[in-house]
Amino acid sequence: xxxxxxxxxxxxxxxxxxxDPDPWRFATSDYERDKYAATLAALPRPRYASALEIGCSIxxxxxxxxxxxxxxxxxxxxxxxxxAARAACAGQPHIHVARCRVPDEWPDGTFDLILLSEVVxxxxxxxxxxxxxxxxxxxxxxxxxxxxHWTGETDYPLTGDEAAESVIRCSAGFARVxxxxxxxxxxxxxxxxxxx
Numbered sequence: 001x002x003x004x005x006x007x008x009x010x011x012x013x014x015x016x017x018x019x020d021p022d023p024w025r026f027a028t029s030d031y032e033r034d035k036y037a038a039t040l041a042a043l044p045r046p047r048y049a050s051a052l053e054i055g056c057s058i059x060x061x062x063x064x065x066x067x068x069x070x071x072x073x074x075x076x077x078x079x080x081x082x083x084a085a086r087a088a089c090a091g092q093p094h095i096h097v098a099r100c101r102v103p104d105e106w107p108d109g110t111f112d113l114i115l116l117s118e119v120v121x122x123x124x125x126x127x128x129x130x131x132x133x134x135x136x137x138x139x140x141x142x143x144x145x146x147x148x149h150w151t152g153e154t155d156y157p158l159t160g161d162e163a164a165e166s167v168i169r170c171s172a173g174f175a176r177v178x179x180x181x182x183x184x185x186x187x188x189x190x191x192x193x194x195x196x
Contacts, residue, residue: 004157008122010101013078021084024118026060035186036061039117039148042179042188043068048113052138054102055119059085065115066095073107075100103130110140117148120163121156128163132170142195145175150186164189 016023026032039061048069056062056074058081066072072095076082082097089095100107103123114135120128139145147167149160158166164187168177175191182188 003155005124007124007127007157010077013076014080017078017080021080022058024057026058031185032060035148035183036064038181038183038188039115039146040064040068042146042181042190043113044144044178044190045113048111048144050109050111050140051113051115052107052111053115053117054100055117056085056097057081059088059097061117062095062097063088063092066092069113070094072096073098073109073111075102075107077101103127103134106134106138110138110143112140112143113146114139114143115146115148116167117146118150120147120167121149121154121158121160123163124157125166128158128166129170132167135171136174139175139193141193143193144178145171145191145193147189147191148186151182152185160187167191 051069051072053062053065053074056076062074062085066089074085074097079099082099085097089097123131135145147164149164151160168189171191175193178192179190
């Protein structure tokens with residue numbers, strides 16, 4: 001399978017959602033349900049003051065993650081996905097859903113949790129390095145960075161393993177791996193920024 005070489009543009013994702021409002025079966029897949037449970041179980045703290053979820057899609061994980069956060073900013077690049085995410089998170093006023101194209105755009109503030117779930121492999125290496133610099137500036141001292149990546153074959157710029165290992169390597173100056181686990185089709189990597 002040949003690989004794309006450049007970061008995938010917003011139009012790629014909007015076309016997927018135009019063809020199917022849940023193109024990855026986030027709301028119905030047993031795989032996704034189990035992966036979301038493992039993602040939440042990997043979080044070492046029962047509560048986070050301020051969290052950022054990059055690539056929230058239709059908000060299925062966002063809704064559950066919001067139960068662990070005082071404030072959660074969930075961002076995605078696809079407007080139609082954001083509409084679904086807002087609907088999924090209705091009634092949870094501490095969850096804010098917004099359009100953002102990372103790494104070129106980035107929200108203000110600092111966060112004690114940044115979640116990059118199923119998103120980094122859509123970026124090329126230059127954009128991945130820029131993303132890590134954004135994370136460096138936004139992750140609070142003692143904050144957690146959780147990476148979740150599907151490890152199957154794709155035509156994306158990076159594999160799940162390449163994406164995770166690249167983020168870990170680029171983050172070495174400010175965050176250290178605390179926990180790693182590998183399931184049959186995905187991997188989880190938890191990094192923590194030093195407290196001081």
